[in-house]
Amino acid sequence: MSTAKPQIDTQAATDRLMRLLAIEGVTGQERAIGEAVREELVNVGVPASAIRFDTVHERIPLPTETGNLLVDLPGTGPGPRLLFSTHLDTVPLCAGVKPSLEGDRIVSDGTTALGGDNRTGCAVLVTLVETLIKHNLPHPPITLLLTVREESGLHGARELDPADLGGAEMCFNVDAKLAAELVTGAVGQVNWEVEIIGKASHAGVAPEKGISATLVASIALAEANRAGWFGKVTKTDGHGTSNVGIFGGKGNQAAGDATNVVTDYVRIVGEARSPDITFASKIVAGFQAAFEFAQAEVKDFEGSTAEIRFTSTPSYPSFRLEEDTPAVRHAKRAVEALGLEPTTLFSNGGLDANWLVKHGVPTVTFGAGQYEIHTIKEFVDVPEFLQGCRLAVLLATLPA
Secondary structure, eight states: OOOOOOOOOHHHHHHHHHHHHTSOOBTTOOHHHHHHHHHHHHHTTOOGGGEEEOSGGGTSSSOOSSOOEEEEEOOSSSSOOEEEEEEOOBOGGGTTOOOEEETTEEEOOSSSOOOHHHHHHHHHHHHHHHHHHHTTOOOOOEEEEEESSSTTTSHHHHHSOGGGGTTOSEEEEEOSSOTTEEEEEEOEEEEEEEEEEOBOOBTTTOGGGOBOHHHHHHHHHHHHHHTTOSSEEEETTEEEEEEEEEEEOGGGOOSOSOTTBOOOEEEEEEEEEESSHHHHHHHHHHHHHHHHHHHHHOBOTTSOBOEEEEEEEEEEOOEEOOTTSHHHHHHHHHHHHTTOOOEEEEESSOOHHHHHHHTTOOEEEEOOSEESTTSTTOEEEHHHHHHHHHHHHHHHHSOO
């Protein structure tokens, strides 16, 4: 296949990314960055009437300032409607970021993360539109989707109304490192939580009258580990991972009040992931069985046991696109047209793509230069960011 280098304005694209990186917009607080992206789109020629915010924030079960940003562009050539997506929010570690350009890298001042995840995506989508309009490039109808609260549970993509996607037949999501690495599948996740209600007593005078919630929890986690449900999980009928992320007490405080009181309450929050969401649920069931085992092991002098309240909730579904899926084939052709060798990957983390596929739009995720994400060492590789911009243009203009 012959290669092509779309004529993007590299200086304008880089300047735009710098502007967007400097705007705070941690997850759930996306109003300012949403308005900034809207302004950028208007400045490159998108009619204000084509830009809107949906009402997804009214359905998200967490405080959220605004809805997803959506843009509808009429087609100037034949082809099915395409969806391009990314997310507006960053992780809280990006609060107060001060980006600077050092050679071919954009970095923070070292006290915060940078927010390349996912300001790169925001800048790519605006640059895509700028290039299409500036060079009058023929393209099919296009919808842009910039979601909220991706970093705190993929809520914007999960709760959106699929009708707002305009019947798009395929989607290209900007949320990774390299343009040539195409993410075509990802694990699903199930979250779980357990409350252990024990019984307080004086730990020195009458410990036998108490029921230690701490002991129940400890035995349960040791049992889950012994049974092979903790950490990397490999069984004959599936594989996945699990983690215990929170071990505490009431109101996000420490479990227990004092060393001389038998702890009467523990709250634990964990997760399980797997390429097969059914197996993720099986991992969670393994944890539940471990807590039930521990419950029976710990009794007071009268034989009473702790109360166990175990709940679980699916967080996002798994998905895997086959290599011959039209969206995957189209993405590979675009990468090849850029002069690169495409590879396909399966992600061990959730993406907006998980829910977009669930909503009926096959979605391929590609990268635009984000490195060391969610750390204070995060940086954006500018040449790779520009490759992501070029790839987006090819995805929009090559015949599907």
